[in-house]
Amino acid sequence: MIQFILPTPMWLLTDYFIFLFFELLLFCILIYSLYFETFKKINAVKRGEQSIMTFFTFFAIISSFYYTLITLIDGQHRILILVINYAVIYYLCFLNGYFRNKLIGIKAKISNFIE
Secondary structure, eight states: OOOOOOSOGGGGGSHHHHHHHHHHHHHHHHHHHHHHHHHSOOOOOOOOHHHHHHHHHHHHHHHHHHHHHHHHSOOSOHHHHHHHHHHHHHIIIIIOHHHHHHHHHHHHHHHHHHO
């Protein structure tokens, strides 16, 4: 019997594991949003200027986080991963109605918390 022993739980804090965790998180959010977008009826809402600025703000925050994460990782195909991540984040923030509604809800909670 082969026994696999991890020396310490610090392997969870390695760059590779953190990168995989956040990539899987983005993929799971994409799949979850696609499910609700295709199988649940979401009414189309005409958004105001403030809502559109909210989408741009969240897009900037999320994409800059993933840009930083990808540039800190040593590995191949970083540009391809970056382009795919930007495309997914763009789709989620600007085209997916379910995720856009969630972003507006997060902004409302933050606004209520600040007041």
